[in-house]
Amino acid sequence: MNKNNLVTVQDLQKMKEEIISQIALMTDKATSQKEWLRSAEVMEMLSISTGTLQNLRINMQIPFTKLGGTLFYERKEILKVLNDNKRAA
Numbered sequence: 001m002n003k004n005n006l007v008t009v010q011d012l013q014k015m016k017e018e019i020i021s022q023i024a025l026m027t028d029k030a031t032s033q034k035e036w037l038r039s040a041e042v043m044e045m046l047s048i049s050t051g052t053l054q055n056l057r058i059n060m061q062i063p064f065t066k067l068g069g070t071l072f073y074e075r076k077e078i079l080k081v082l083n084d085n086k087r088a089a
Contacts, residue, residue, distance in 0.1 A: 046078070062078065
């Protein structure tokens, strides 16, 4: 390491601001998930088939909203169903 490479208070402040900015960006991405999901997104989220998702709707295990010909599922409701059906190991 070269002796001439000194770290100043300004350098540390700039690095701190960059780290805080990056953390804020990561947090925003994590919290900016869509509130309403389409069927394909729910199937991917739960790793289930079209038929399984249809059965969950028919058996009223997963609430949904139909708008036009598109089915929508509220993310928090999907997570609630998962938590409600959680079993101890």
